[in-house]
Amino acid sequence: MFKRHPLLKYYLKKIVTYIVTIWGAFTIAFFLFRLMPSNPIDAWVKSLERQYSVKIDRGSELVDYYKEQFGLNGTLWEQYVRYLYNTFVKFDLGPSFINFPTPVQELLLARLPWTLALMGISILIAWVLGLLIGAAAAWFRTSPVSGWLTNISIVLSQIPPYLIAIFLVLFLGYTLKLFPTRGAWDAQYPVGLNWNFIQSVLWHSILPASAIIITSLAGWILSTRSLIVTILGEDYLMYAEAKGLSPWEIMTRYALRNALLPQTMGLALTMGFMMSGQLLIEMLFVYPGLGELMSRGIQVFDYNTMMGIIILSIFSVMTASLIVELTLPVIDPRIRKEIMS
Amino acid sequence: MAEQNLKTLLTLKNLNIWYATERGESKAVNGLDLEILRGEIFGLAGESGCGKSTLITGVMRLTKLPAHVQSGEAIFHASRENGQEQVVDLLKLDPGAMRPYRWRNISYIPQSAMNVLNPVLKVEDQIADVIRAHSSMSKKEAQARIGDCLEMVGLSKKVALMYAHELSGGMKQRVTIAAAIVLKPDLLIADEPTTALDVNVQRVILQELTDIRERLGLTILYVTHDMAVHAQLSDRVGIMYAGGIMEVGKTSDVLSEPLHPYSQALVEAIPDIGGERRRIEGLPGAVPSPLNWPPGCAFHPRCKRMLPICQEKRPDLRELKPGRLVACHLYQ
Numbered sequence: 178m179f180k181r182h183p184l185l186k187y188y189l190k191k192i193v194t195y196i197v198t199i200w201g202a203f204t205i206a207f208f209l210f211r212l213m214p215s216n217p218i219d220a221w222v223k224s225l226e227r228q229y230s231v232k233i234d235r236g237s238e239l240v241d242y243y244k245e246q247f248g249l250n251g252t253l254w255e256q257y258v259r260y261l262y263n264t265f266v267k268f269d270l271g272p273s274f275i276n277f278p279t280p281v282q283e284l285l286l287a288r289l290p291w292t293l294a295l296m297g298i299s300i301l302i303a304w305v306l307g308l309l310i311g312a313a314a315a316w317f318r319t320s321p322v323s324g325w326l327t328n329i330s331i332v333l334s335q336i337p338p339y340l341i342a343i344f345l346v347l348f349l350g351y352t353l354k355l356f357p358t359r360g361a362w363d364a365q366y367p368v369g370l371n372w373n374f375i376q377s378v379l380w381h382s383i384l385p386a387s388a389i390i391i392t393s394l395a396g397w398i399l400s401t402r403s404l405i406v407t408i409l410g411e412d413y414l415m416y417a418e419a420k421g422l423s424p425w426e427i428m429t430r431y432a433l434r435n436a437l438l439p440q441t442m443g444l445a446l447t448m449g450f451m452m453s454g455q456l457l458i459e460m461l462f463v464y465p466g467l468g469e470l471m472s473r474g475i476q477v478f479d480y481n482t483m484m485g486i487i488i489l490s491i492f493s494v495m496t497a498s499l500i501v502e503l504t505l506p507v508i509d510p511r512i513r514k515e516i517m518s
Numbered sequence: 519m520a521e522q523n524l525k526t527l528l529t530l531k532n533l534n535i536w537y538a539t540e541r542g543e544s545k546a547v548n549g550l551d552l553e554i555l556r557g558e559i560f561g562l563a564g565e566s567g568c569g570k571s572t573l574i575t576g577v578m579r580l581t582k583l584p585a586h587v588q589s590g591e592a593i594f595h596a597s598r599e600n601g602q603e604q605v606v607d608l609l610k611l612d613p614g615a616m617r618p619y620r621w622r623n624i625s626y627i628p629q630s631a632m633n634v635l636n637p638v639l640k641v642e643d644q645i646a647d648v649i650r651a652h653s654s655m656s657k658k659e660a661q662a663r664i665g666d667c668l669e670m671v672g673l674s675k676k677v678a679l680m681y682a683h684e685l686s687g688g689m690k691q692r693v694t695i696a697a698a699i700v701l702k703p704d705l706l707i708a709d710e711p712t713t714a715l716d717v718n719v720q721r722v723i724l725q726e727l728t729d730i731r732e733r734l735g736l737t738i739l740y741v742t743h744d745m746a747v748h749a750q751l752s753d754r755v756g757i758m759y760a761g762g763i764m765e766v767g768k769t770s771d772v773l774s775e776p777l778h779p780y781s782q783a784l785v786e787a788i789p790d791i792g793g794e795r796r797r798i799e800g801l802p803g804a805v806p807s808p809l810n811w812p813p814g815c816a817f818h819p820r821c822k823r824m825l826p827i828c829q830e831k832r833p834d835l836r837e838l839k840p841g842r843l844v845a846c847h848l849y850q
């Protein structure tokens with residue numbers, strides 16, 4: 178059957194790889210957490226003792242109860258199988274420490290829209306801008322403006338994202354007091370679909386969004402420029418020019434179109450990586466997304482929450498690359514041909 | 519072909535196209551004169567590196583740095599829709615003003631068709647876009663036209679829906695020929711379109727080109743180093759050496775009785791069609807560098823019949839008898 182349907186074989190192979198990789202990464206993350214020297218139950222009991230000013234016997238039923246709650250009872254193997262089952266069959270990631278007993282998946286769901294909106298929209302804006310600017314820089318590659326643009330982009334792409342974020346906070350936030358630097362909206366407005374709230378959300382998103390856009394824009398400009406400069410040297414571009422097509426058509430249907438493929442794949446992968454990548458920005462701006470949740474989880478060694486975020490990251494990275502791999506043969510005839518032969 | 523009353527289509531006058539290099543100007547096309555007549559197949563012959571591709575990229579206004587058109591004229595008699603002729607100097611046009619002449623009046627078959635097709639567009643789309651850019655044909659008419667042209671070059675209509683990677687080298691070359699004739703241009707420039715192909719395919723394609731010329735009444739400027747191809751295809755032939763034209767005449771005349779000593783050596787060395795690029799025998803010395811052409815006649819260091827004047831004065835391309843031009847002091 179596979180002999181006659183190489184595309185089907187390719188799809189099946191990719192999906193199996195997807196499942197196996199997610200399972201493998203899950204397993205590694207699980208055991209890494211269990212191998213860490215710090216004991217989450219100990220930390221939890223200590224925080225209870227502090228909170229209620231009592232002394233709790235480490236062998237007491239209360240400790241056993243919490244062990245069960247957090248899935249820490251039984252052998253390591255039992256814990257692993259139970260956690261695997263709860264995660265992938267019951268979609269239950271266990272209770273969180275930072276907000277006990279709210280289940281981790283509920284925390285994640287509450288945070289997810291903020292991260293998706295801030296990161297997703299910023300990355301998309303950076304991508305579109307980067308593609309257009311990069312294409313223009315390639316088209317006018319002999320002009321000095323293009324040269325300067327390229328040099329500035331090279332410098333910008335070398336600056337760590339958090340430095341740019343810190344600069345924005347300090348300069349535009351604290352010194353000039355132009356934009357708010359903390360949170361996602363002003364607490365004086367009720368949360369909901371009202372104009373004040375939306376305005377406040379947009380206003381608060383300007384600095385963190387700028388930080389993300391500036392840091393990724395340079396990369397997109399550079400990669401698009403070099404891609405298109407290469408394409409402009411191809412024989413088929415000279416041929417398109419000989420055919421007397423309009424410069425606009427040559428730029429769009431011949432140059433940009435051929436660059437769009439790899440760049441779209443790049444966008445999909447970036448979207449997958451953004452959860453893990455933008456942690457620092459959310460922490461810096463105290464933005465109520467997954468990154469900020471992660472930093473709070475780390476402080477109290479809330480391994481259920483941390484595991485939850487890690488699983489979600491693995492899942493989104495893998496899903497993004499799976500989507501890329503599954504759509505590539507659909508949109509690029511060359512890759513389809515490669516698979517078929 | 520009734521060659522007596524052929525009108526001029528393209529005249530090149532004192533054309534200079536140079537490459538700016540670190541070691542100075544490389545004069546790849548050096549004071550070249552040429553006239554192409556409407557309706558003929560003109561063969562441009564000459565060894566590798568003598569400037570053939572540089573010349574035609576210049577005529578098509580596709581010269582890219584470091585190459586640049588230093589001076590010269592390219593007077594072209596473009597036919598307009600109203601049946602009138604419009605005379606332009608292609609080299610004086612603004613880059614944008616050249617566009618209406620592209621493909622409608624001058625089309626092109628590239629030296630290698632391997633990479634000239636956009637890998638992500640279907641064959642049909644890549645021919646349709648040129649139709650859209652230069653004519654008011656409807657989509658239906660365009661599709662029919664593309665199908666006809668593909669069949670004219672011996673391809674199936676189905677090729678229209680294929681991508682470049684689904685085509686063999688010969689098929690790609692045929693697609694570029696089909697694309698070149700789709701708007702029935704005045705002039706079709708073919709730069710060694712068959713060198714990358716095997717001999718049998720080459721023969722068939724040459725025959726097809728001849729047929730197409732008969733059917734559509736095109737003018738073809740056919741460029742190749744291969745004299746055997748010119749013998750089969752060209753009505754007239756021009757011999758190029760060191761960036762200039764050495765001799766022009768009816769192909770049969772030039773082949774049977776070459777006048778210029780360089781043409782004589784070239785004709786003696788003719789192998790079978792599609793044969794190896796053989797070194798021209800009986801010619802001492804190496805091809806000179808375009809960075810530093812010999813003074814006087816550029817051919818004099820290798821010429822068996824050199825006269826004293828050859829080292830000092832460059833001979834003009836003169837008409838010796840009707841239709842027979844030669845640039846050599848032996849005949850002046």
Ligand SMILES: Nc1ncnc2c1ncn2[C@@H]1O[C@H](COP(=O)(O)OP(=O)(O)OP(=O)(O)O)[C@@H](O)[C@H]1O
Nearest residue numbers: 537539544546565566567568569570571572573808
């Ligand atoms: N980019 C360049 N820079 C400098 N000199 C160049 C460049 N390209 C070509 N030349 C020179 O220009 C001359 C003519 O090259 P051209 O490609 O026009 O030759 P050709 O007659 O088409 O040869 P072929 O039969 O191999 O295609 C050559 O001597 C070559 O050295």
Ligand SMILES: [Mg+2]
Nearest residue numbers: 570571572629
């Ligand atoms: Mg050439």
